Amino acid sequence: MRGKKSRKKYVIAIILLIVIIAAGWFFWASRANTTVHTGIDIMLDGQGGRNASALVIYQPGRTSFSEDVARDLADGICKSGYRVRITTVNPELSDDLSGYDLVVFSSPVYMGACSPLIEDYVKSIRNYGKAEVAFCATGMLESAPELEAVEQWFSAHPLKKIGKISKQMYLDEENCARNWGQEIAGE
Numbered sequence: 001m002r003g004k005k006s007r008k009k010y011v012i013a014i015i016l017l018i019v020i021i022a023a024g025w026f027f028w029a030s031r032a033n034t035t036v037h038t039g040i041d042i043m044l045d046g047q048g049g050r051n052a053s054a055l056v057i058y059q060p061g062r063t064s065f066s067e068d069v070a071r072d073l074a075d076g077i078c079k080s081g082y083r084v085r086i087t088t089v090n091p092e093l094s095d096d097l098s099g100y101d102l103v104v105f106s107s108p109v110y111m112g113a114c115s116p117l118i119e120d121y122v123k124s125i126r127n128y129g130k131a132e133v134a135f136c137a138t139g140m141l142e143s144a145p146e147l148e149a150v151e152q153w154f155s156a157h158p159l160k161k162i163g164k165i166s167k168q169m170y171l172d173e174e175n176c177a178r179n180w181g182q183e184i185a186g187e
């Protein structure tokens with residue numbers, strides 16, 4: 001009888017531990033999309049004589065995947081002749097993007113949502129000037145229901161391209177993010 005009782009307590013303790021670890025992991029993972037990253041500001045010189053500039057704003061994830069995609073996007077844009085600035089949403093960012101010809105946002109997806117930091121920043125932008133705008137989500141899943149909400153953020157400024165690069169796609173299709181970048185930078 002005593003043995004049965006202590007076994008029950010043991011099972012309950014294990015279940016509680018699993019629930020606490022899972023909740024902590026979800027909390028930690030989803031915080032990636034609300035963590036402000038400062039000090040990331042990289043300039044790439046355009047390859048070719050085009051006098052145009054682009055801004056890539058991305059939200060880092062838990063691993064380097066989101067950053068790898070952002071850098072590849074920038075690389076593709078750069079290959080099309082643009083000077084490219086890569087940065088994150090941070091307090092230094094201007095709400096006037098009229099100095100750019102192309103602006104690309106990239107965000108990881110956690111629990112069906114892109115970064116609220118990017119959302120708040122997008123909604124604060126006063127002036128895009130002549131800039132064309134694109135949005136690239138990164139995630140584990142191929143399906144992208146989260147992009148419906150993202151499209152609403154840009155209702156006042158139609159997107160040139162919106163899509164998602166999944167981890168599998170990134171592994172299987174060499175240069176997929178670079179090609180994405182070249183495509184949006186195309187005339």
Ligand SMILES: Cc1cc2nc3c(=O)[nH]c(=O)nc-3n(C[C@H](O)[C@H](O)[C@H](O)COP(=O)(O)O)c2cc1C
Nearest residue numbers: 029061062063065108109110111112138139140141
């Ligand atoms: C708690 C959690 C929830 C996630 N939810 C989604 C999701 O709804 N859609 C999706 O495509 N990927 C989802 N992912 C996968 C992340 O988007 C994936 O990890 C992403 O590529 C970011 O890379 P990183 O977290 O490895 O840095 C989720 C990952 C975690 C850990």
